[in-house]
Amino acid sequence: MTIRKTSDNVPMDSTLTWDQPTPFMLDVTVGDEHIDMMRHTNNVVYLTWLEQVAWAHSVQLGLGPAEYEAEAHGLVVREHRLRYEAASRFGEVLRLGTWITQVDRLSLHRRFQFVRVSDGKTVFRAETHYVCVDIAEGRVRRMPAVFLQAYSPAVMPATRPL
Template sequence: MSRDEPLAWDHPDPHILRVSVSDEHIDVMRHTNNVVYLQWLEAVAWSHSQHLGLGPAEYEALGHGMVVRRHELNYIQATRLGEHLSLATWLTQVDRLSTHRCYQFIREDDGQTVFRGSTHFVCVDIAEGRIRRMPPAFFEAYSAAALPPGALKD
């Protein structure tokens, strides 16, 4: 695959963050450590949320935040030092209490999907740490960005 060809995303228009695998990402097995993928999930999710106008400052101001209830992580191929990856995310479902977010990571050099995952987030009151309904700003931003049913390819 040439770098000029588009990457084969599962979503028609995902939010993308580019990263390069560096020394600090590599473990004793000489590939990217699985904990790094979790850090990348967080980075691309925050990047997308901030793109939607909901960053840490807005979370603080509204007194609410989204926290992980469940992750599903599927490591498909190893990634190695020096490789360039495109990390993609999109929202698939939003209700008044939670969001569901999917991820796909593609190695840019050969266009191979190396990772897929998903996260179920719930909204919490930051001061109390209890699950609460999303403030209107959260619900409006996240639901506007969520995929309509049937939008993903099979």
């Protein structure tokens, strides 16, 4: 599987239509390991890519696994809402886009849109609600100030329903 960050987070193809402006983006190429018996990308693979693009965005904002460990807090998924819009197939390049749409002292909401580069077709949309937890106890806790400082400036409120 090939994953790469798009250059300077600028769309590499202005013909792609995004649900919201200026997504954080990664490109992936659908590999043989992603294909299931229906000859398209297996549904579980989209969750893996969702996690990868979310982490890459978080790291770009200054919060990676090391920072989560240092703060003894992290964000965990409370709820996923997934919409599979179209199949993707072997060899296709998908541009994975994500935005943070809401952040407060306990939670963060993130949207995702995966677009097939060859024709601009959206193949997947999702929304994830994360809550902040104390890593050692696994209990919901308020976000450390460093989390709010990193994530809040990146918030782009959702402009359309999922």
